[in-house]
Amino acid sequence: GDASLDIDTLVIGAGPGGYVAAIRAAQLGQKVIIADKGKFGGVCLNVGCIPSKALINAAHHYESMLHAADYGLSADNVGVDFGKVQEYKGSVVNKMTSGVEMLLKANKVQLFQGEVMFINEHEARLFNDQEAPRYRFKNCIIATGSRPIELKPFPFGGRILSSTEALSLPEVPKSIVVIGGGYIGAELGQMYAKFGTEITILEGADTILPGFDKDMSQLVVKKLKKNKVEIVNGALAKSAEQTDKDVTVTYEVNGETKTVTAEYLLVTVGRRPNTDGELGLDLIGIKLTDRGLVEVDDQCRTSIPHIFAIGDIVPGAALAHKASYEAKVAAEAIAGLPSKVDYKCIPAVAFTDPECASVGYTEKEAKEKGYNVKSSKFPFGGNGRAVTLGGADGFMKIISEADTGLVLGAQIAGVEASNMIAELGLAIEMGATVEDISLTIHAHPTLGEITMDAAELALGHPIHTI
Numbered sequence: 001g002d003a004s005l006d007i008d009t010l011v012i013g014a015g016p017g018g019y020v021a022a023i024r025a026a027q028l029g030q031k032v033i034i035a036d037k038g039k040f041g042g043v044c045l046n047v048g049c050i051p052s053k054a055l056i057n058a059a060h061h062y063e064s065m066l067h068a069a070d071y072g073l074s075a076d077n078v079g080v081d082f083g084k085v086q087e088y089k090g091s092v093v094n095k096m097t098s099g100v101e102m103l104l105k106a107n108k109v110q111l112f113q114g115e116v117m118f119i120n121e122h123e124a125r126l127f128n129d130q131e132a133p134r135y136r137f138k139n140c141i142i143a144t145g146s147r148p149i150e151l152k153p154f155p156f157g158g159r160i161l162s163s164t165e166a167l168s169l170p171e172v173p174k175s176i177v178v179i180g181g182g183y184i185g186a187e188l189g190q191m192y193a194k195f196g197t198e199i200t201i202l203e204g205a206d207t208i209l210p211g212f213d214k215d216m217s218q219l220v221v222k223k224l225k226k227n228k229v230e231i232v233n234g235a236l237a238k239s240a241e242q243t244d245k246d247v248t249v250t251y252e253v254n255g256e257t258k259t260v261t262a263e264y265l266l267v268t269v270g271r272r273p274n275t276d277g278e279l280g281l282d283l284i285g286i287k288l289t290d291r292g293l294v295e296v297d298d299q300c301r302t303s304i305p306h307i308f309a310i311g312d313i314v315p316g317a318a319l320a321h322k323a324s325y326e327a328k329v330a331a332e333a334i335a336g337l338p339s340k341v342d343y344k345c346i347p348a349v350a351f352t353d354p355e356c357a358s359v360g361y362t363e364k365e366a367k368e369k370g371y372n373v374k375s376s377k378f379p380f381g382g383n384g385r386a387v388t389l390g391g392a393d394g395f396m397k398i399i400s401e402a403d404t405g406l407v408l409g410a411q412i413a414g415v416e417a418s419n420m421i422a423e424l425g426l427a428i429e430m431g432a433t434v435e436d437i438s439l440t441i442h443a444h445p446t447l448g449e450i451t452m453d454a455a456e457l458a459l460g461h462p463i464h465t466i
């Protein structure tokens with residue numbers, strides 16, 4: 001029918017951007033409808049962060065069992081039933097996605113499954129149902145996320161996988177060639193390597209994990225070599241040829257043409273924003289950047305003032321916590337609050353082994369900003385907890401202003417770096433100095449003491465390193 005249903009806020013997409021925006025808007029008294037054409041939870045919960053971390057966790061336990069002797073243990077008949085591993089992953093995903101639906105309902109958000117299409121800048125309908133009512137909205141938050149970039153010579157299908165298919169293989173493959181050594185390629189490649197897959201990573205840059213300092217990525221490279229992963233830097237993948245049992249990739253390196261054959265080819269070269277297609281952004285005239293991202297102001301407002309955009313479809317790091325952060329700002333802006341985005345402090349984490357995590361400025365960035373920089377690098381080997389965890393290989397760097405001790409950034413490569421980076425983020429947000437951190441008593445023996453030690457190192461009186 002053509003009847004219009006009036007709502008306050010329409011949220012399009014239920015990933016970590018959309019579902020958080022819907023909940024926050026509802027908390028602020030809005031009548032909210034959220035729609036997703038796929039599964040609630042978006043990429044992050046269904047085919048991104050959560051399933052990848054579940055598989056990485058299983059791979060970690062398997063690797064530990066193979067090295068049981070390191071702890072004086074014996075574990076005979078250690079094996080992998082990958083179908084069961086996939087069941088475990090699925091149960092984690094289901095638990096998290098049903099949790100999201102429960103939270104939305106508990107906040108009285110109305111849920112719809114279906115593709116949203118704009119009719120004009122005040123109305124939209126669920127595209128897959130012509131009988132569906134039109135929704136007339138006062139405000140809209142677009143959070144339609146992104147999808148894997150498909151390269152012309154390597155169309156997805158058959159033996160050529162995107163991260164989505166790579167997360168759902170029924171068996172441990174014998175071999176995989178990975179194009180792209182960013183965090184997704186490195187995480188998934190290392191996960192399968194731990195299960196016994198022969199992995200070859202073809203990376204165009206001179207290092208994998210190019211987003212992190214080289215001393216961090218080098219630690220991961222060292223471990224990847226132990227996992228028997230072959231890394232080819234400066235590699236330009238050209239073409240692929242599939243048979244029914246394998247795929248051969250042709251690439252160039254140092255002016256030479258080479259080939260590598262494997263059971264699968266995984267292409268992880270970045271993600272493309274879902275701003276095209278049936279959604280109709282062009283129809284209503286929302287301004288996009290030349291890369292197809294939605295242009296927004298510091299409240300995530302698009303060129304149409306009552307329509308907001310957040311997450312992977314707007315400029316900046318394509319990370320779940322950035323999407324959720326912007327979600328809260330947009331919902332609050334709609335409610336008339338003076339919230340604004342401040343990107344000073346967005347952590348970035350690679351869940352490789354060891355983990356890499358960074359927040360605020362790197363040493364190089366701080367220097368470029370004109371700071372007189374002090375960089376203090378504390379080794380995990382000086383921390384009792386890290387050593388008990390078998391994680392002596394690692395370090396934390398705190399970047400501070402030499403004269404004032406103001407914390408400007410931090411980088412961690414090591415066990416649990418992902419969890420440890422939070423304290424440094426808080427320090428930066430609060431304008432803490434390295435002295436503030438050094439005066440904070442950290443429980444012993446914990447990895448948190450590394451933060452205190454790195455701060456003491458910056459102050460020139462380290463206890464646990466020389």
Ligand code: FAD
Pocket residue numbers: 012013014015016017018035036037038039040041042043044045047048049050052114115116117143144145146163184274278279310311312313318319320321322323351
């Ligand atoms: P998405 O999560 O992409 O959700 C968008 C939703 O919108 C989808 O559910 C889609 O179905 C829906 N949609 C699209 N168009 C329409 C339409 N027209 N109508 C209705 N619905 C629509 N990030 C991290 O921070 N940490 C990690 O460890 C991490 N690991 C990752 C691992 C992998 C393998 C991948 C692929 C990504 C990972 N990411 C990680 C990135 C993270 O998943 C994304 O940054 C995040 O999901 C973006 O959230 P979003 O809300 O913008 O969009």
